[in-house]
Amino acid sequence: MRDATDDLKALRQRLAEAEHYLKVGELRARQPQLETEASRPDLWDDQERARKVTSELTQVNDDLGLYDDLTRAVDDAETLHEMAREEGDDSLEPEIDEAIDDLRRRFEELELRSLFSGEHDEADAICEVHSGAGGTDSQDWAEMLLRMYLRWAEKQGFDVELDEVSAGQEAGIMSATFIVKGRYAYGLLQGERGVHRLVRISPFDSQARRHTAFASVAVYPFDEGADDVQVDIDEKDLRIDTYRSSGAGGQHVNVTDSAVRITHIPTGIVTSCQNERSQRQNKERAMQVLAAKLAELEREKKAAELAEIAGEQREVGWGSQIRSYVLQPYQMVKDLRTDFEVGNPSAVLDGDVGPFMESYLRWRRAEDEQTD
Template sequence: MRDVSDEISALRKRHAEAAQYLKIEELRARQPQLETEASRPDLWDDADLARKVTGELSSVNDDLARYDAFGERIDDVEVLAELAREEHDDSVAAEIEAALTSIAADFGALEMRSLFTGEHDDLDVICEIQSGEGGADAQDWANMLLRMYLRWAERRGLDVELDEVSAGSEAGISSATFLVKGRHSYGLLRSEHGVHRLVRMSPFNAQGKRQTAFAALKVTPFLEDVPDIVIDEKDLRIDTYRSSGAGGQHVNVTDSAVRITHLPTGTVSSCQNERSQHQNKDRAMQVLMAKLAELERQKREDELNAIRGVQHSVGFGSQIRSYVLQPYQMVKDLRTEHETGNVDGVLDGAIDEFIEAYLRWMRAQSLDA
């Protein structure tokens, strides 16, 4: 059996590095404090505080469990390798190789945590899809993007709340707003902020000509508590309307949809998926507050480029990624140069490789700067 001591040493080094970027010592000190807070009988007298404490405790427990499990797995494979070498037993060689490969692959997923360096990367995220140039194809493309992100969230076990979907005038949708909830939702989806370009043989063209269509995704960290944002009621225009649209099972048709416009900035938020007009208004206001907080942060700290990238017009020359279905099949990110020929997989939500490539590219850009 071959000597695997170098591979085990490399894994132990990666384990030690994980202790640094996961801040394991800080988490071990914080864990008993959170457990004490979570066990207080009056904790749920303040529901917001209770959710914050239990959410942080869950994250701390998860990180510590993952870190400790990696250490145990490395110990197990090292003991097995030592016994096999002492006993000259080659029968477990395949098991050892498989274990080393599995641990290395799982470390790759864990190391993604080191790429979440933004202030709000841990937060939930507000996503807005808007169709752009391309007529009916653009509206259909916006609907395809919505499905892609819903499928991606489902694959990762993230929760999605679809707040608003506006049907297109010819096909698909003209816009949609949804909230993705789960740890690192914003940190992951900030890579998707920008214009997405589709090239295919148009099903809406009688001659079957190739058509280029554009749609954009805008992402905003969902800040539940934004105490520094003060809104004057006189600056708001509140419209109610009947929800329409596309989205099928994802949207409830009601007579109580609400759209709120902040007149000084032109910022708009909508919600049509709650049970009552009052609930729709509360959610739309919550989303509006998060958007205005984002605008204020950009204004104060000039973070437009650093956090979300530059948002261009939704048309030619502004795309971050191209999805080509004909005359060949390829998805290519124009920032990172990452590409794949598995277009069907990507459109079904398999976009993690593009997200990871972007996060690594951003870290490299930061180091170069």
């Protein structure tokens, strides 16, 4: 039978690496502490603290459970291989190969976590899509991007809160704001920040000419329990407008004057929400989004100050084109930072954008290692 010793050694090495990047030792020490806190009878007297404790305990249990399951699976595969070799039982070879292939797949999925190095990578994500140059085509393109991310989030098992949609003048949308809730949502989505370019035969051109449209994506970490950046918002700095909700329609849009738009006058940052049932709830959500944006602005300022002190010149990515989606004259989606590309735009636009997110994380780690 085939000698799978080297394959099993490689899996054992990957298990050791997982123990390191999952910080299994720290998790095992933290687990009983969290269990003690979670069992306190007065835990829910402080609801924010209770949510943080129970959320952290769930994550610790999930990570330890995943690591322990992989450990048992590697042990079982090694035992089966050793038994088959000792007994000369070739009939077990397909079962061993299947176990090795399954473990490789599971490690590939797990190893994505090793790419998350940012402080807020585990947080939820506030996302905005805005149409850009290209008229009606860009508004249609913005709606296509919104659908792509909603489909991706659905496939990932994330919850999505669609807070605001502004309808386009003829088709599509002018803008949309949504929150993706789930572990590593921000870590995965942060690489989508920037300008996205679409090239296709325009469905709005009677002469069927090729058009180029642009739309931008903004992503902010949304961690209601985060305290790394304190943001004080003065009510005098705000302009609050209420209006009748409008947008792409459907269950996400109200028909009362409950929508709220908040403008932070000193920075010009605008947030809005029209998805909640009441004006008060819409205002609360818009204020939460504003606080997240202002916190991100402060983090960017601090990063810029540190870069200036260090003498580094880092490209600002807000206005730069990061990815091209070409539907005509050929079929291709290419990320201009990582050079990762695929030849099936339809799948990408249907939510299969995960490989681009992973390639960005690997590219970012390589860039960070070069800088260090």
